[in-house]
Amino acid sequence: MKFTVQVNEGPYQHQASDSAYLFTKAALEKGHEIYRVFFYHDGVNNGTRLTTPPQDDRNIVNRWSELAEQHNLDLVICVAAAQRRGIADADEAKRNGKDADNIAPGFRISGLGQLIEGGIQSDRLVVFGD
Template sequence: MKFTIQVNEGPYQHQSSDTAYQFAKAALEKGHEIFRVFFYHDGVNNATRLTTPPQDDRNVVNRWSELAKEHNLDLVVCVAAAQRRGIADKDEAQRNGKDADNLADGFRISGLGQLIEGGIQSDRLVVFGD
């Protein structure tokens, strides 16, 4: 089955990103396809490489990056939600006149159309959030 996953909450405050990650991993292990993971609302905060959790805690951001690398996942961060919350890649930072960027490896910034397309192209769209 082909899945699109939507993550609506930030890391650490909520468990949704953890659950979405575990769902994605389990689905891939069972041979399912992940068409896309879309990060929306505070979910865009899962994409900052500046995240520095204590050493004995899981690194939510790196975990997504590693899963993306391993399975060639498409991790998409909503541009409008990202701009509001200060998540930027090099191009976005430059476009908006910011002095830094923080997008983690394996993520890309794009528009809400990517979420709708995920809904159209996938057998199931699964939403993780409050």
């Protein structure tokens, strides 16, 4: 089965990101395909490389980056939600006159069309968070 996963909550405010990560990992281990993981609303905060949790806590951003690298996942951050929350890749930073970017490895910024495409191309769209 082919899934697109939508994450609507930040990494430490809600269980949605942990649940989405564990679902994605389990689906891959069972041989399913993950077409795309789309981060929307506060979920875009899963894609900032500046997150630094305490050493004895899980690093959700790194977990996503590592899973993307291992399985060639498409981790997409909604551009409008990212701009509202101060998340930018090099192109967005330059376009908006910012002096730095903060996107984590394995993530990319794009529009809502990527979510729509994922829903069309997948057997199921699974949403985590409100």
